[in-house]
Amino acid sequence: METAVVWFRDDLRVEDNPALVDALSATETMVPVYVDDPRQRGDTRYNTMKRGPHRERFRQESLRDLRESLRDRGGELFVREGEPEGVIPQLVETVDAEVVFTQTKPATEEWAVETAVREALPLTVDFYPRWTHTLYHIEDLPTPTEQMNDTFTPWRHEVERESGIRDPIASPENVPMPSSVGAVDPGTIPTLDDSGFEHPPDDDRAVLRFEGGESAGKRRVESYLWEGDHLRTYKQTRNGMLGAEYSSKLSPWLAAGCLSPRWIQQEIERYERERVSNEDTYWLTFELTWRDFFQFQFVKHGRAFFTATGIRDVSKHWSRDRTVFDRWKQGTTGVPFVDANIRELNRTGYMSNRGRQNVASFLTDALGIDWRWGAAYFEERLVDYDVASNWGNWAYQAGVGNDSRDNYFNVLSQAERYDTDAAYVTTWLPELDGLPLEYAHRPWRLSADQQTQYDVELGVDYPAPIIDIETRYSELREQ
Ligand SMILES: Cc1cc2nc3c(=O)[nH]c(=O)nc-3n(C[C@H](O)[C@H](O)[C@H](O)COP(=O)(O)OP(=O)(O)OC[C@H]3O[C@@H](n4cnc5c(N)ncnc54)[C@H](O)[C@@H]3O)c2cc1C
Structure with missing residues (x-):
């Protein structure tokens, strides 16, 4: 041809x-x-x-x-x-x-x-x-996708045991074109103005200025793996929330296909040969395997992933209260850990994995809002949105997807565990900066006098909480 x-x-x-x-x-x-x-x-x-x-x-x-x-x-x-x-x-x-x-x-x-x-x-x-777009090729799976296990761990064990990862294919040296294209207009790549979007502001608090393209993606691998040498501690740091280096931040390039997971895997293996091979270095492969899992699950279950009852047909009562949902998506629920994460998302297009789990659980478990609303909002905002990773994780979090947990995340104890010094919430909610640590994650405990003393009036400087969250968690504990 x-x-x-x-x-x-x-x-x-x-x-x-x-x-x-x-x-x-x-x-x-x-x-x-x-x-x-x-x-x-x-x-x-x-x-x-x-x-x-x-x-x-x-x-x-x-x-x-x-x-x-x-x-x-x-x-x-x-x-x-x-x-x-x-x-x-x-x-x-x-x-x-x-x-x-x-x-x-x-x-x-x-x-x-x-x-x-x-x-x-x-x-x-x-x-x-x-x-x-996956680490394991679909044709190399030991079990065809229609019969694959819906639980991650046994599926992972099976592919790790019985399959292999193909080598990446080198980029071509030449891309020869037919003479018939000589007169064809290459066309213009639209700008944000052409697409009718306002330019997202640059913000020093952003974990990275995610620049699109394969070249920028490779630069990120160079800086994270090789110059920064961060892979050796990846598993220990990946639950972080502030800064560029607690996790790989490769998701936007993977989602747009600027980087191939097999090429990243080759870099991981080179790092393991030249620097160190430990549980942390394996963990990046592990996370890429999670990503694969959702991709193959989508082949198996298709449309069922977008239904309220999910792939397991779990009926739950979901609220569709627009006012409550709007406060969640604006980051004005009055629960600092949730609001800080949503404000980071709105401003930068990114949120850490820890943040995503917490805001998703807050929306679905604490507020009882239809999980698909949250998934759709993430689809709009995320710089790294990927249909399978997003809807798969949301369904999982809402208890209607894979491996489903029926356990909610208590965002208050999560905040106190993962943001011990409240540095994260005060980065995104500077209005809470002057609060003593014990109130930074629970400002509703401030008395009227303390609100005056610390110059944070609830309902004025920072919202009063949308629900009595401490009581809500007591109720959930008893269910
Ligand atoms: C509610 C919710 C929605 C999410 N939506 C998306 C999404 O639209 N796009 C997306 O890429 N990830 C999504 N994730 C997964 C995860 O949060 C991001 O991949 C991760 O935070 C991206 O940052 P990173 O590249 O530094 O991740 P790292 O921790 O460095 O992980 C390396 C890579 O592994 C993959 N990965 C890691 N965790 C997961 C996971 N749980 N599921 C699937 N892949 C994973 C990603 O490709 C990631 O880039 C979602 C998670 C939750 C809880």
Whole structure:
């Protein structure tokens, strides 16, 4: 075959990209394209946006970086706005391609678009989706996804025992294009203004300024693993909440496919050979395996992950009180640990894993709000949103998903354990800065005199709590 169209989706990289490399071996020339689908920016049924400004910016930067990489190899990244099922067949015709290579992803909407593109192509054009985004390849799983274990630990033991991780594929040196593209406009990568977003402000308190693109992702690996030498203590620090180095912060690059998990694994193994191999270094592989678990679970359960009753069909009574939900999403519940995390998310697009677990439990266990509202809000705000990781973790936290816990997180004891000196809450809630430690996580215990003394009037400087949280936890304990 002579020409392939390579349709990039959430695989915005040249290193270890099977769709790109397979296209190169099957054809002589290729036309790489990214389709900016307006449906990915629309509203959800939960009254939230599908993609907010942090992730939009990250994606635009990633596209610019990918375009640079392809140009360095003699290629181009063509960018089109529209629905892929319209754009791809049109491009195939313009450049006279015989085949389309692309990434496949297990989530319902992604699959629907993939199917629509396949069906819109003429029968003479082949369509080759490639599995590109997990550590373990789907074809290498010891048990097919339809029968996989829904509990993480036994599933992990099985894959670790019976499967292996493929080596990453080197990036191509050249990206040859057909002469037919000479007259084709490469298209413009949209800016935030084009997409109608306000620019997210830079904030010194942000854990990182997440810059999109494979180059920036590799720089993060360089700085976290190699220069900072942090992997040797990763397991011990990963429950932290302040600063760049308590965890890898690789999630946004993984979610957009700027980095491949297999390439990261190769770096971990190199680190283990050249520096140290211990439980902490293994733990990053362990977390990447958690990520895989949810990806494969989505293949197995599909749409069930988006239902209120989840994959286990658990009926719970969920409240749909908009006012309560709005206070949660604005970070004005009056519970500092929750509000600080949500304000970090709103401002920067990121929240630590510890924070995510706590705010999710607070919304679902303490406030009893429909967990899907929270998941949809995270979908809007997170810079690292990934459909399987997000909805899978939310369902888990709400007690309707995998390994489901029926135990809630007590955000007060969590706060006192993981933010012992209240440095985290006062970073994001400076209005509480002057409070003695014993009140920083429980300001409702301040008497009227103390509120005057410390200059924090509840309901004025900081909200009065949305519920009597201490009583609520006593009730939950008794259930
Ligand atoms: C309610 C909730 C929603 C979440 N939504 C997302 C999401 O949309 N996108 C996302 O990437 N992660 C999500 N996570 C998982 C986890 O919180 C983030 O991956 C992690 O905080 C990202 O920071 P990091 O890269 O420094 O993680 P690290 O601790 O350094 O972990 C390394 C990588 O392992 C993967 N990983 C770690 N923990 C998990 C996990 N529990 N589930 C799946 N993958 C994991 C991520 O790719 C991460 O980048 C969610 C967790 C919860 C509790």
